[in-house]
Amino acid sequence: MRKEYIEKQKKAGRKVLAVLPIYYPKEILTAANIHAVELWGPPGPPKGPSAGRVQSYICAVARNAVSFFADGHAEMADGILFPHTCDSIQGMATMLPDFGGWDKKTFNFIHPRGDRRKSLEVFLEAELRKLAADCAEWSGAKLTNADLMEAIRLHREIDAIRAELLDKRSRLSMNDAELYGLLRRGEWLWPEDHLNELKEARQKITSETVQKAAPLMITGIVCEPMSIFKVLSDAGAYVAADDYAAIGRRVVKKDAPAKGDPFKVLAELYHGAPPCPTRYAHQPLRMEYLSNLAKSAGVRGIIIHEVKFCEPELFDIPAIKAAFAKLDIPLLYLETELEKEMPGQAVTRLEAFVEIINAKKESEGKS
Amino acid sequence: MITRRIQYEMAGRVVGPVLMNIQRMQKKLKGKKKPKDNPYGPPIEAVKKLKEIMTLYYLQGRYADGAVPVAWVTSGFPVEVLAPLGFFSIYPENHAALCGVSRVVVEMSDEAEKVGYSRDICSYARTDFGCMLTEKTPVGRLPKPDLLACCSNICQTVLFWYRSLAAHFNVPLVVVDTPFVYGEAPEHHLKYVKDQFEELITVAEKVSGKKMSEEKLHKITQEALTASNLWGECLAAGKAKPSPWTGFDGFFHMAPVVTLRGHKICTDYYRLLLDELNDRIAKGIGGIKDEKYRLLWDNLPIWFSVREMSDLLANNGFNFVAATYTDAWASAGRQIDPSDPIGSGARTYQHIILNQDLNNRLNLMKAMVEEYSVDGAVLHSDRSCKPYSMGQIDLRDRLAKEAGIKALVLEADHNDPRSYAREQAENRLTAFMESFG
Ligand code: SF4
Numbered sequence: 001m002r003k004e005y006i007e008k009q010k011k012a013g014r015k016v017l018a019v020l021p022i023y024y025p026k027e028i029l030t031a032a033n034i035h036a037v038e039l040w041g042p043p044g045p046p047k048g049p050s051a052g053r054v055q056s057y058i059c060a061v062a063r064n065a066v067s068f069f070a071d072g073h074a075e076m077a078d079g080i081l082f083p084h085t086c087d088s089i090q091g092m093a094t095m096l097p098d099f100g101g102w103d104k105k106t107f108n109f110i111h112p113r114g115d116r117r118k119s120l121e122v123f124l125e126a127e128l129r130k131l132a133a134d135c136a137e138w139s140g141a142k143l144t145n146a147d148l149m150e151a152i153r154l155h156r157e158i159d160a161i162r163a164e165l166l167d168k169r170s171r172l173s174m175n176d177a178e179l180y181g182l183l184r185r186g187e188w189l190w191p192e193d194h195l196n197e198l199k200e201a202r203q204k205i206t207s208e209t210v211q212k213a214a215p216l217m218i219t220g221i222v223c224e225p226m227s228i229f230k231v232l233s234d235a236g237a238y239v240a241a242d243d244y245a246a247i248g249r250r251v252v253k254k255d256a257p258a259k260g261d262p263f264k265v266l267a268e269l270y271h272g273a274p275p276c277p278t279r280y281a282h283q284p285l286r287m288e289y290l291s292n293l294a295k296s297a298g299v300r301g302i303i304i305h306e307v308k309f310c311e312p313e314l315f316d317i318p319a320i321k322a323a324f325a326k327l328d329i330p331l332l333y334l335e336t337e338l339e340k341e342m343p344g345q346a347v348t349r350l351e352a353f354v355e356i357i358n359a360k361k362e363s364e365g366k367s
Numbered sequence: 368m369i370t371r372r373i374q375y376e377m378a379g380r381v382v383g384p385v386l387m388n389i390q391r392m393q394k395k396l397k398g399k400k401k402p403k404d405n406p407y408g409p410p411i412e413a414v415k416k417l418k419e420i421m422t423l424y425y426l427q428g429r430y431a432d433g434a435v436p437v438a439w440v441t442s443g444f445p446v447e448v449l450a451p452l453g454f455f456s457i458y459p460e461n462h463a464a465l466c467g468v469s470r471v472v473v474e475m476s477d478e479a480e481k482v483g484y485s486r487d488i489c490s491y492a493r494t495d496f497g498c499m500l501t502e503k504t505p506v507g508r509l510p511k512p513d514l515l516a517c518c519s520n521i522c523q524t525v526l527f528w529y530r531s532l533a534a535h536f537n538v539p540l541v542v543v544d545t546p547f548v549y550g551e552a553p554e555h556h557l558k559y560v561k562d563q564f565e566e567l568i569t570v571a572e573k574v575s576g577k578k579m580s581e582e583k584l585h586k587i588t589q590e591a592l593t594a595s596n597l598w599g600e601c602l603a604a605g606k607a608k609p610s611p612w613t614g615f616d617g618f619f620h621m622a623p624v625v626t627l628r629g630h631k632i633c634t635d636y637y638r639l640l641l642d643e644l645n646d647r648i649a650k651g652i653g654g655i656k657d658e659k660y661r662l663l664w665d666n667l668p669i670w671f672s673v674r675e676m677s678d679l680l681a682n683n684g685f686n687f688v689a690a691t692y693t694d695a696w697a698s699a700g701r702q703i704d705p706s707d708p709i710g711s712g713a714r715t716y717q718h719i720i721l722n723q724d725l726n727n728r729l730n731l732m733k734a735m736v737e738e739y740s741v742d743g744a745v746l747h748s749d750r751s752c753k754p755y756s757m758g759q760i761d762l763r764d765r766l767a768k769e770a771g772i773k774a775l776v777l778e779a780d781h782n783d784p785r786s787y788a789r790e791q792a793e794n795r796l797t798a799f800m801e802s803f804g
Pocket residue numbers: 021059060061062085086087088089221278307309310311312313
């Protein structure tokens with residue numbers, strides 16, 4: 001379905017841009033009539049002759065992507081965008097164009113690091129302007145400020161509904177697999193099509209709590225394998241608070257002005273995203289954010305679901321453990337490697353974790 | 368504060384040198400050991416001075432906090448900007464390497480792992496977290512920082528690492544963010560780094576309570592440039608046949624240019640070392656006695672195993688005559704212009720090897736193969752250092768094809784012996800050496 005859909009976009013005259021994780025100014029691509037297709041892996045072991053080009057201690061997101069591109073599985077894409085997320089994507093962004101595997105158009109988007117300061121503001125705006133100019137030149141679109149403001153408006157609408165679905169999770173009559181399937185289709189649908197699906201889903205928000213299972217919080221990079229949701233649901237839990245970098249951490253709950261310099265607006269929105277280590281969030285601020293998210297959703301447990309070898313995430317684990325110990329919220333640490341299905345041992349651990357939190361709730365109820 | 372300052376000055380000017388003299392005398396009294404039957408040339412005399420300098424540095428560091436402003440900095444940080452304001456700089460990476468050589472990494476890493484740090488993060492970071500949590504260190508004591516100073520030019524790992532330090536110590540963290548250079552750096556990237564240098568001065572002035580002296584900045588930058596150049600000349604001595612030292616020697620002798628560049632003691636040291644290396648070249652003295660093959664090393668050393676690996680190679684007539692790692696502190700530094708410390712410094716610090724694309728690294732390695740008459744290369748695939756290691760499989764293949772040399776990728780870890788299969792690595796190295804016939 002995804003493949004046919006992308007082909008249709010191409011036929012409609014849009015350039016297809018494969019985008020690596022995590023953050024990138026989608027608005028610019030939309031305004032330049034470029035169809036973004038995100039690539040998180042893809043799941044499964046890396047296959048083909050290029051599978052061995054990246055060492056096994058590099059995360060599966062980067063490892064799999066290298067073999068996917070280098071072995072010609074992305075022929076539908078006309079270009080790649082490498083956001084400068086981490087050392088692994090940085091490495092990939094030089095390996096593929098320099099040493100073979102990608103000879104079509106390449107864009108880089110450099111994330112500024114450090115506290116918000118004058119130099120950073122100037123740089124970010126210049127980087128956004130450069131990306132916009134490069135995209136317009138590539139796609140042949142005449143990119144005006146009005147186009148950009150319209151794309152900003154469209155993505156604000158999308159984010160507002162995504163935020164609503166996540167925030168009102170307990171009242172949304174969809175299961176996790178359905179909800180996450182919908183949210184992840186945003187990774188490859190044209191924004192207007194995604195918005196229509198989101199609007200439909202919004203109808204499923206009710207006035208009563210419909211989720212009766214144990215509310216959990218989940219944090220990590222990406223919800224792969226997606227079967228994690230079925231495992232949780234079968235065990236009697238659901239995700240009430242989301243902090244996946246691929247999902248919740250990309251939802252900017254901020255309004256944008258209808259008029260103004262679109263690059264200044266984009267820069268403001270950039271700073272409005274929830275805290276993420278890959279974008280240099282201060283650790284204490286991030287812990288405060290996570291604690292508040294957990295409290296407001298009334299979660300009974302937190303699952304840290306990491307992609308193995310993801311350094312940006314791993315440095316925050318001790319702080320998360322300490323923050324949730326303080327809240328007396330049980331924690332499960334789980335690592336996966338973009339497998340197609342949840343490994344058996346991980347399933348057992350998830351089931352046991354849900355049992356523990358349910359038992360805790362019961363004993364608290366008795367005392 | 369005054370007492371602390373006196374202790375600090377005493378440690379640097381009196382106690383340290385006296386202790387050093389006593390140690391020297393004790394060694395003299397013991398007499399010279401008979402040279403063992405080993406594959407190496409006579410030991411490098413400057414090593415004694417190196418040990419003194421580094422011991423003194425860490426000794427003075429014990430008393431630095433409370434006496435002078437203390438900064439913990441990454442190895443690629445522009446310390447030339449901090450030194451004129453009187454900062455004493457501690458390099459957690461260098462300290463972690465020292466822990467590696469002292470073989471305390473497993474103990475320290477265990478402590479870090481106990482609170483939740485994963486074994487999959489850089490072993491330098493783990494080592495230092497362990498030291499930070501236990502306050503244990505082979506150097507006696509590390510001063511607490513007043514400022515954390517992190518430059519992203521070596522990796523992004525340091526950004527995550529220093530965020531954690533900032534949360535622990537609750538002190539200001541200043542970041543000099545150097546956008547990765549793909550091909551040519553666009554104008555707005557260069558401007559960004561330069562602007563940050565200016566901002567850095569403001570932050571450092573605030574933390575130190577001092578005003579930047581242009582004169583001192585020029586002087587220190589000049590001193591750092593001289594040290595980098597001298598270090599470059601020491602490395603270039605390896606072009607001689609036989610090379611007057613081994614690449615493994617180079618890993619240790621780089622400590623002053625990393626930790627003390629900008630200080631006269633560092634410049635003087637490299638003059639001394641260079642004189643000795645030139646003297647060895649004139650006399651035909653090699654780092655190893657019978658140099659048959661010359662190798663290039665890529666990536667960090669395996670600190671805990673330098674000696675064993677060196678022995679294995681030297682016993683078979685193989686010598687590392689060049690390394691991309693030690694070269695980093697020579698080639699980058701050379702571009703600094705003391706008459707424009709900020710502008711040229713910003714450019715220099717952005718353009719270090721780890722912050723540039725793989726084509727640049729391949730070209731550098733090919734040039735080294737040529738200039739150092741290298742026969743083969745060992746690329747240390749370092750589990751802990753992802754930015755340095757990613758792309759090495761391709762680099763190996765390219766190097767073999769384009770430079771016409773044999774190349775080996777060797778799996779290990781720069782600081783954590785638990786991620787190193789010694790026997791397997793030695794077998795691979797042996798097979799590699801045998802392939803030379
Ligand atoms: S999983 Fe982590 S390390 Fe891997 S690409 Fe994503 S952010 Fe980078």
